[in-house]
Amino acid sequence: MLKKFYKIIIAPYTLFLLYLMFFGMGRYQYEDNQITVEPVFSTLEFIHNAVELKYIVTIVLGNIVMFVPFGFLGWAFPRFRDLRTLLYAFISSIVIIEALQYFTRMGIFEVDDIILNTFGVYLGWLLCRLIEKRFSRLVL
Structure with a gap:
């Protein structure tokens, strides 16, 4: 039952997420191409300089939580049950999306x-395995 629901909802969810990544949350086109390539340090700097906790939660946790559903892609595409295959495909895809944000100037290419x-996809993959073990009757 959960797998059927997931197969129906993942495509619209993906489109919604792409919308957010390019147009949502007050995005606008930057004058110059923007890139941040210092892993972890830029996120730590953002957390340190954030005016309100809600911005930290929205940006940092949002970047994790919003991608958890992609850890369940094995339900729709069995080859993605393998973590290595899932992560290779996902990382390739997200690098392309970040590059598109850079080239269209509708976002910042950020390694973080x-x-x-x-990390969100990985947590989703772990959650998927847990759900399959604990609630196998509901998953089918």
Whole structure:
């Protein structure tokens, strides 16, 4: 039952997430191409300089939580049950999306986004395995 629901919802969810990544949350086109390549340090600097906790939660945790559903891709595409295959495909995809943000200037190419998004996928993959073990009757 959960797998059927997931297969129906993952495509619209992906489109919604792409919308957010390029147009949502007050995005605008930058005058110059923007890139942040210092892993972890830029996120730590953002956390340190954030005015309100809600910005930290929205940006940092959002970059993780919003990608958790992609850890379940094995339900729709069985070859993605393998973590290595899933992560290779996801990292390739997210690098392309970050590059598109850079080239269209509708966002910033950020290495930390790639790391946080990938961590979200990994957490989703772990959660998927846990759900399959504990609630196998509901998953089918």
